Amino acid sequence: MTRPSGDALSARKQPRQARAQFTVDAIFEATIQVLLSEGLSALTTTRVAARAGVSVGTLYQYFPQKQALLFAVLQRHLEAVSDAVCATCARCRAMPLDQMAGALVQAYLDAKTRDIAATRALYVVAAELDTDDLLGAVARRNHSAIRDLLLSAGDRRVHQPDAVAFALRATLAGTTRAVLERDATQGDLAALRAELPVLCRAYLVARSGPL
């Protein structure tokens, strides 16, 4: 798999004038729209450009290759989710472990289900790119936020916070993906919302002791 990575995925040049910024935004938006309406395999640079109301050449002025586009879209989504997680972690410091678990689950699910169609489309996009660096960076950020949160719990002491934070991240991301990736029924989503907090709470209790 020759999946591009690193520099090749960064923007070719920065827009300087307002109209250029506008163009880039339109391309961005068009990428998501095409992804949703046509799917990844039918996403061509020409089609995206057309949807954005510009020509292909313009697209290539800001993105050196098709995948740079996809990478940028994915990055934006992942960072939004990470922001939600980190903000929740900051807000829940020193709370009881129980509440932390509930809040964390809710924040994550809310962020991921804000636009389910887009989330699903991006799962597919991620498979097409070399996302090791991007996912690694996001993972590290989320990891330390969650670990620090756990350590600040007001009622209990979490043992091996790194292992627990690791498992918690995998559980949140994994279960959510398992449910959203397939065309989940409303019931599946409801079941996830109901069971995931129970799961996380039970785990945190099992992995902690009195202060």
Next chain:
Amino acid sequence: MTRPSGDALSARKQPRQARAQFTVDAIFEATIQVLLSEGLSALTTTRVAARAGVSVGTLYQYFPQKQALLFAVLQRHLEAVSDAVCATCARCRAMPLDQMAGALVQAYLDAKTRDIAATRALYVVAAELDTDDLLGAVARRNHSAIRDLLLSAGDRRVHQPDAVAFALRATLAGTTRAVLERDATQGDLAALRAELPVLCRAYLVARSGPL
């Protein structure tokens, strides 16, 4: 996304002679090898045929299109994992809930990590195909096996066994994928093996009561 589904993905014709069966096996094997060495984006029908030691035409005699090949490979993997899960469920009937959780986790992880590289490659393959029917069938099979297992627990009674089986499936598949999909360190895998049983046991206890 024009992802083929249903009939289009079934084999064009069945091999009748021994040499033909041999050819099909070789194509199968070659598909996985190319997937591992070149990646999905570089997997072309010609390349697979060459690796298998046959001509492209031969390949198209048994698979109507490239994706039928990928579908078949994925199907074989998923069914192997499902077999492992179902066998374990059958073996663990009437055991204590604790042991069930441990055995289930171990069986799933063993099946998925038997060939990590192939498992990772197939995560990517799955994203390229319309796997709704296939995944749905596998999910149903696993679901009823797990639910029946839970109901047979010798020491505790599981409430809402469908919801619990659902969550358990999502957790197993999701966390495992979250860890394997990225190039996980040996430590990550060890952490998963250590935490996942704890997670599942704690959850099952939380979702059950005395007999």
Next chain:
DNA sequence: ATATTTTATGAATCATTCTTCAGGTTTGGA
């Protein structure tokens, strides 16, 4: 007003790859 930089165009290029088919080879039975 003029020069310079930035931005936009889109037909043409270039490369890739799926898929077919007309014709040859091998197999197994009559």
Next chain:
DNA sequence: TCCAAACCTGAAGAATGATTCATAAAATAT
């Protein structure tokens, strides 16, 4: 042995789509 069915070949066809570049327009600076 001979024939029909099964199997294999691989060059050619056809389509697709990523990317470039010469050119033109618009914005900004001088």
